[in-house]
Amino acid sequence: MTTYVIIGGGLAGAKAAQTLREEGFDGEVVVIAAEAERPYERPPLSKDYLRGKSEKSGIYVHEPSWYDDNRVDLRLDVVATEIERAAREVRLSDGTRQPYDKLLIATGATPRPLPVAGAERALYLRTAADSEALKEAFAAGGEVVIAGAGWIGLETAAAAAEAGCSVTVVESAPAPLVHALGPELGEVFAGVHRGHGVRLRTGEEIAEVRRGSVLLRGGEELAADHVIAGIGAAPNDRIARAAGLEVADGVLVDQSLRSSDPDVFAAGDVANAFNPLYGRRIRVEHWANALNGGPAAARAMLGREVVYDRVPYFYTDQFELGMEFSGDVAGHDEVVYRGSVADLEFIAFWLHAGRVVAGMNVNVWDVAGDVQKLIRAGTPVDVKRLTDPSVPLSDL
Numbered sequence: 001m002t003t004y005v006i007i008g009g010g011l012a013g014a015k016a017a018q019t020l021r022e023e024g025f026d027g028e029v030v031v032i033a034a035e036a037e038r039p040y041e042r043p044p045l046s047k048d049y050l051r052g053k054s055e056k057s058g059i060y061v062h063e064p065s066w067y068d069d070n071r072v073d074l075r076l077d078v079v080a081t082e083i084e085r086a087a088r089e090v091r092l093s094d095g096t097r098q099p100y101d102k103l104l105i106a107t108g109a110t111p112r113p114l115p116v117a118g119a120e121r122a123l124y125l126r127t128a129a130d131s132e133a134l135k136e137a138f139a140a141g142g143e144v145v146i147a148g149a150g151w152i153g154l155e156t157a158a159a160a161a162e163a164g165c166s167v168t169v170v171e172s173a174p175a176p177l178v179h180a181l182g183p184e185l186g187e188v189f190a191g192v193h194r195g196h197g198v199r200l201r202t203g204e205e206i207a208e209v210r211r212g213s214v215l216l217r218g219g220e221e222l223a224a225d226h227v228i229a230g231i232g233a234a235p236n237d238r239i240a241r242a243a244g245l246e247v248a249d250g251v252l253v254d255q256s257l258r259s260s261d262p263d264v265f266a267a268g269d270v271a272n273a274f275n276p277l278y279g280r281r282i283r284v285e286h287w288a289n290a291l292n293g294g295p296a297a298a299r300a301m302l303g304r305e306v307v308y309d310r311v312p313y314f315y316t317d318q319f320e321l322g323m324e325f326s327g328d329v330a331g332h333d334e335v336v337y338r339g340s341v342a343d344l345e346f347i348a349f350w351l352h353a354g355r356v357v358a359g360m361n362v363n364v365w366d367v368a369g370d371v372q373k374l375i376r377a378g379t380p381v382d383v384k385r386l387t388d389p390s391v392p393l394s395d396l
C-alpha cells in the first residue's frame with residue numbers, strides 16, 4: 001500500500017491529512033506528532049484561551065474520533081529523529097522506522113531562547129502547556145516583564161494586563177512590530193498598550209534574568225515576578241538539513257511546496273516557499289499559511305498541479321484593537337491611510353512604486369479580500385481614491 005507520512009502534528013500537518021482523504025487518497029496516512037496533544041491551533045493560546053475566555057475543547061483541529069474515522073494513523077508523543085531518503089524511511093524516537101512513499105515536513109517552529117544569563121527562568125509561549133503556565137503566572141499577579149514587542153509579546157502583554165498584572169515590554173527596536181509593519185504602524189500598537197498601562201521600554205534589551213528581576217543593558221534593574229520571552233521563532237528544519245535537503249531559514253520549497261527531493265514536501269511555519277506573486281521565497285509564520293499550505297502540499301503530493309501563491313495573511317486582537325494584515329511590507333517606500341488612525345478605525349496601505357504591497361485593516365471588517373485583490377493586481381493605484389473612504393475598495 002502507498003504510504004504518505006507527515007512529520008508534525010500541528011495545523012499544517014492535520015489539514016494535509018484531511019486533504020489527502022478529501023481528495024480520495026486511499027493509502028496509508030501516518031502523522032508523527034512530537035506533542036502528546038492531538039493537533040490544535042495556536043492563536044487562542046495567546047488570546048481567549050490565555051485570558052480564560054474560551055475552553056480547551058475549542059482549540060483542536062479535529063475531534064478525537066476523526067483520526068480513526070478517516071484512517072489517519074496519528075502517533076502522538078513520538079519524534080521523527082532522522083529522514084533516510086535513500087531508504088525512504090523516517091526514524092522515530094520510539095526506536096521504530098516508518099517507511100514512506102511521499103513525505104511532508106510540517107514541523108513548525110520553536111521560540112528562540114533569550115540569549116542571556118538566567119534565560120532558563122523565562123517562560124515561552126508555543127504550546128498549550130506553555131499557555132496554561134502563563135495563565136497560572138498571570139493569576140498569581142505581580143510584575144510581568146516581556147522580552148520582545150512582536151505579535152506574541154504584545155498579545156501576551158495584553159492578556160497579562162487584563163489579568164491585573166503590572167506589565168513592562170522590553171524591545172530593542174525603536175517601536176513595537178518594526179519588522180512586521182515598519183516604525184509608523186508600530187506606534188499605533190504602542191499607543192494602545194500605553195493606554196492600558198503597559199510600560200514599553202523600546203531601544204532596550206534584557207541583559208540578564210535574575211531571581212525576581214531583570215537587568216537591562218542600560219544598567220537598570222526591573223522587578224520581575226515573571227519573565228516571558230517573545231523574541232521570535234526558528235523553523236524546525238534540523239532533520240531536513242541533516243537529510244541533505246536544501247535548507248536556508250526553513251526547508252526550501254518551490255511554488256508547489258516540493259523540496260529539493262521530489263518526494264519530500266514542506267508546509268506551514270517550516271517551509272520557505274517560492275511565492276510567484278512576490279517572485280521570491282517567503283517563510284510565513286502565520287495561521288492561514290498552515291491552514292492553506294498543508295492542503296496545498298497534500299494536493300501536490302497527490303500529483304495535482306499546485307501553485308501556492310497566497311497573499312500572506314495574519315490577524316491579531318489586543319485590547320480594543322482587532323486587525324487583519326495582508327501582504328509583505330518588505331521594500332515599501334510609502335504608507336498611506338484610509339479612515340481615522342486616532343479613532344483606531346482605518347486601513348493602512350504599504351506602497352512600493354505606487355503599487356499596494358501590504359494592507360492592514362484595523363477595526364474595519366470584511367475588506368481583507370479587497371485588500372488582497374489590490375496586492376494581487378500589482379498595478380499602480382490612485383492614492384487619492386485609495387485613501388478616500390467614500391470610494392469602495394472594490395472599485396479600485
Ligand SMILES: Cc1cc2nc3c(=O)[nH]c(=O)nc-3n(C[C@H](O)[C@H](O)[C@H](O)COP(=O)(O)OP(=O)(O)OC[C@H]3O[C@@H](n4cnc5c(N)ncnc54)[C@H](O)[C@@H]3O)c2cc1C
Nearest residue numbers: 008010011012034042043080107108268269285286287290
Ligand atoms: C501563541 C501563538 C499565537 C499565535 N497567534 C497567531 C495569530 O493570531 N494569527 C496568526 O496568523 N498566526 C498566529 N500564530 C502562528 C500560527 O499558530 C502558526 O503559524 C501555526 O501554528 C503554524 O502551524 P504549523 O503546523 O506549521 O506548525 P506548528 O503549529 O508549530 O506544528 C508543528 C508541530 O510539529 C511538531 N514537531 C516538530 N518537530 C517534530 C519532529 N521531528 N517529529 C514530530 N513532530 C515534530 C511540533 O511539536 C508541533 O506540534 C500564533 C502562534 C503562537 C505560538
